[in-house]
Amino acid sequence: MVKNKVTLITGASGGIGCELAKVFAQSKHDLVLVARRVDVLQELAVELGKEHNIRVYVIGMDLSEGGAAAKVYDKVKELNLEVDILVNNAGFGYVGLFHEEEQQKDTDMLQVNISALTELTKLFGRDMAKRKEGRILNVASTGSYHPGPYTAVYYATKAYVLSFSEAIAEELRPFNVSVTALCPGATKTNFAKRAGRRDNSAAMEPKLVAKAAYKALMKKKSVVVPGLANKLLVILPRRLVKGMVGKYQKRLSKR
Ligand SMILES: NC(=O)c1ccc[n+]([C@@H]2O[C@H](COP(=O)([O-])OP(=O)(O)OC[C@H]3O[C@@H](n4cnc5c(N)ncnc54)[C@H](OP(=O)(O)O)[C@@H]3O)[C@@H](O)[C@H]2O)c1
Numbered sequence: 001m002v003k004n005k006v007t008l009i010t011g012a013s014g015g016i017g018c019e020l021a022k023v024f025a026q027s028k029h030d031l032v033l034v035a036r037r038v039d040v041l042q043e044l045a046v047e048l049g050k051e052h053n054i055r056v057y058v059i060g061m062d063l064s065e066g067g068a069a070a071k072v073y074d075k076v077k078e079l080n081l082e083v084d085i086l087v088n089n090a091g092f093g094y095v096g097l098f099h100e101e102e103q104q105k106d107t108d109m110l111q112v113n114i115s116a117l118t119e120l121t122k123l124f125g126r127d128m129a130k131r132k133e134g135r136i137l138n139v140a141s142t143g144s145y146h147p148g149p150y151t152a153v154y155y156a157t158k159a160y161v162l163s164f165s166e167a168i169a170e171e172l173r174p175f176n177v178s179v180t181a182l183c184p185g186a187t188k189t190n191f192a193k194r195a196g197r198r199d200n201s202a203a204m205e206p207k208l209v210a211k212a213a214y215k216a217l218m219k220k221k222s223v224v225v226p227g228l229a230n231k232l233l234v235i236l237p238r239r240l241v242k243g244m245v246g247k248y249q250k251r252l253s254k255r
Pocket of ligand 1: 034
């Protein structure tokens, strides 16, 4: 019997993570779903398991707690599973003045958006490198490309995710492990509400973001920015800066 691939997704209880779970389920992957809201995960697990005839496991975990990534890894081992695809999607942000916000919010955000993602990548990436097979999808943001006043820590965490992912994509390539950074722009999820931000009417549907991510992951692309407007948002400022720097350099070099 051919074994299904096993995909572990953090933050699968809503938004982009939930849509990613649906996309992988449609492709007959067995799933390990991780988040804090176990009841929501369990409902999704039953739905996807029945609809696609796959195995779906649920791990309730608060990734803002130190050591959470190692606990997730140990639970996967207890279940006797090998993770073929790791999706580090869990994340959150807040809008506010950095110096006025509680330190705990920043500490939790750094833990979820950076530390847990890094640790899970190391633990599962190490196994994948040994097996010489695997794929990792890390969810960054279009905010990875520029600073974000009033969301300073969040944007900085996403700059880390992109830089880290692009670097280890190169390191892991010889081990046949691909790393893809997903950089969504505003997406219609609970993210904005949780962050204390207004909804953006131009936001993308999470289903479309998930589909673009899956396609890029399968093609082993190192970065994917879903949606034309988001691509322009990322590419145009870089082109503009390049042009300006080019002109400046030309002036400097003029005799
Ligand atoms: N929506 C956007 O506009 C946007 C744009 C760019 C990037 N992103 C990124 O996309 C990813 C998914 O966000 P989303 O838009 O789908 O937001 P969302 O609907 O708020 O979903 C966030 C997911 O992360 C999980 N999560 C949050 N804190 C957690 C914790 N401490 N421990 C475990 N899981 C936790 C949540 O599950 P529980 O609450 O059940 O724990 C939920 O499943 C995030 O990394 C976000 O930064 C979003």
